[in-house]
Amino acid sequence: NVHQSTGDTLSQQRSDREEKRRQTHNEVERRRRGKINGWIQKLAEMVPSCKEEMGSKRAAPGTGMKSNCGVLQKTVNFIQELQIAHAQVVERLQEQNQVLGE
Numbered sequence: 001n002v003h004q005s006t007g008d009t010l011s012q013q014r015s016d017r018e019e020k021r022r023q024t025h026n027e028v029e030r031r032r033r034g035k036i037n038g039w040i041q042k043l044a045e046m047v048p049s050c051k052e053e054m055g056s057k058r059a060a061p062g063t064g065m066k067s068n069c070g071v072l073q074k075t076v077n078f079i080q081e082l083q084i085a086h087a088q089v090v091e092r093l094q095e096q097n098q099v100l101g102e
Contacts, residue, residue, distance in 0.1 A: 037068065044071045047078045 044050040050071050 040068045040071050043075045047075050049074045049078065
């Protein structure tokens with residue numbers, strides 16, 4: 001039947017298009033995850049508590065770190081510590097400037 005084979009062909013074309021779209025989406029998603037993991041790795045190399053953990057026995061196999069979530073958590077903690085230290089330095093400088101101005 002001509003109509004049935006035409007329907008089958010259209011159905012196959014749709015399936016091929018959907019498969020191609022799915023493969024493209026998967027590749028885009030793979031690249032996105034790769035970039036995110038790359039930036040998290042850079043953070044791990046910059047944050048002292050992550051550096052200490054890299055290569056430790058507690059690390060996930062092949063990663064040198066426990067988890068991306070752990071790296072992000074330690075990065076946030078490190079930034080908070082830096083903010084506190086910065087505020088303290090600014091405060092001391094202002095106090096010294098006041099003493100010198102008197």
